[in-house]
Amino acid sequence: MDIAPFELERWFAEYEHEADIMLAESGIRSLSADRFDLNPGKLGYVIPTNGDPELRASVADRYDREADEVLFTCGTQEANLLAFLSLMDRERALGGDTASPSGSASRNPHAVVVTPTYQALHAVPEAIGDVSRVWLEPPEWELDVDAVADAIRPETSVVVLNNPNNPTGRYHPEEKVRALYELAADNDAYLLCDEVYRLLADEPLPTVASMGEYGISTTSLTKAYGLAGLRFGWIAGPEEVVERAWQWKDYTTISPSIFGQHLARQALGEREDAILAENRELAAHNRERVREFVAEYDLSWYDPVGVNGFVSVPEGFSGSEDFCRTVVEEESVVLAPGELFGYDEYFRIGFGLPTDELEDGLARVGDCIERRQ
Numbered sequence: 001m002d003i004a005p006f007e008l009e010r011w012f013a014e015y016e017h018e019a020d021i022m023l024a025e026s027g028i029r030s031l032s033a034d035r036f037d038l039n040p041g042k043l044g045y046v047i048p049t050n051g052d053p054e055l056r057a058s059v060a061d062r063y064d065r066e067a068d069e070v071l072f073t074c075g076t077q078e079a080n081l082l083a084f085l086s087l088m089d090r091e092r093a094l095g096g097d098t099a100s101p102s103g104s105a106s107r108n109p110h111a112v113v114v115t116p117t118y119q120a121l122h123a124v125p126e127a128i129g130d131v132s133r134v135w136l137e138p139p140e141w142e143l144d145v146d147a148v149a150d151a152i153r154p155e156t157s158v159v160v161l162n163n164p165n166n167p168t169g170r171y172h173p174e175e176k177v178r179a180l181y182e183l184a185a186d187n188d189a190y191l192l193c194d195e196v197y198r199l200l201a202d203e204p205l206p207t208v209a210s211m212g213e214y215g216i217s218t219t220s221l222t223k224a225y226g227l228a229g230l231r232f233g234w235i236a237g238p239e240e241v242v243e244r245a246w247q248w249k250d251y252t253t254i255s256p257s258i259f260g261q262h263l264a265r266q267a268l269g270e271r272e273d274a275i276l277a278e279n280r281e282l283a284a285h286n287r288e289r290v291r292e293f294v295a296e297y298d299l300s301w302y303d304p305v306g307v308n309g310f311v312s313v314p315e316g317f318s319g320s321e322d323f324c325r326t327v328v329e330e331e332s333v334v335l336a337p338g339e340l341f342g343y344d345e346y347f348r349i350g351f352g353l354p355t356d357e358l359e360d361g362l363a364r365v366g367d368c369i370e371r372r373q
Helices: 007-015 054-060 075-088 122-130 143-150 174-186 238-249 260-265 270-294 320-331 356-372
Strands: 072-073 110-114 130-135 156-161 190-194 215-220 233-236 308-312 344-352
Touching: 007 308, 054 072, 054 122, 054 233, 054 260, 072 075, 072 238, 075 110, 075 122, 075 190, 075 215, 075 233, 075 238, 110 143, 122 130, 122 156, 130 143, 156 174, 174 190, 215 320, 215 356, 233 238, 270 308, 320 344, 320 356
Parallel strands: 110 130, 110 156, 156 190, 190 215
Antiparallel strands: 072 233, 215 233, 308 344
């Protein structure tokens, strides 16, 4: 496998630790640990290593699935990695048995990925097999199901969607997602949907894993719950896919974190409604503030769901990297260049942080824009 450098993470590594304000953070602000019982008891492995069966059953209920159709992971990043390995591993590439419900085989594993999106969702399958990317087009970033259909090959094993989308904040409607699911299923491929921002929506759509045997959902407690430090996520989907992912997990993190699982029980239990209501309120309030900023400086964006917006680069800058580098070097505020997502005329702003930090960051970015105009 030859994996491409993770350009967004390299950008963060260059600037994040010394900057005053992180306006490129893609999740909601972190919750304080003192809101939870922090004593998990004995600090051993989680046994079985795919996660506590009772908690997995509880999570599986959210997808109308069984406990063995859920695998706990170290965040969504590992969930996606394991899913791709399960669906596109060397056994499939050589024409052996597959995880497909029909048992069809292919010598060239292939994925169709809707982009722009988080780099891992196309870079990992690119390291395993072939990838066709179907681009969302500004300013509406609308999902073109026909374009996905044109990209599917006989050897396609998975269609990849991120909904709500990172970086644009576009929440593709249910009818489009169901059409994509049917398209994948008709071609004996899975639809894998990264749903980390789903529960920040006021009216979350049904999960892809609940749509049928070809649906796979990945998510975590990071983006919507404000619990990034737990590194706790999961895959939900067909048992044969989850079982193969578990086999790969034995070579990565073995078991989920004992702390992560302990706090997940609390966050997914009686505390969940309060956490999500609080976080949705913060996201809505901050979104309105960024909406005002966009209008004030005559910029444009697609009004997003979640806590990311993809905003047009102001006049006076040669592109997204020039703009973002100027902002961080002059104002100590980190933004994400749209070039890293394939669109140099946009930049990504995250607005899930505490409101006072957001206000400070927007004021500094505004000062930088005004100096160039």
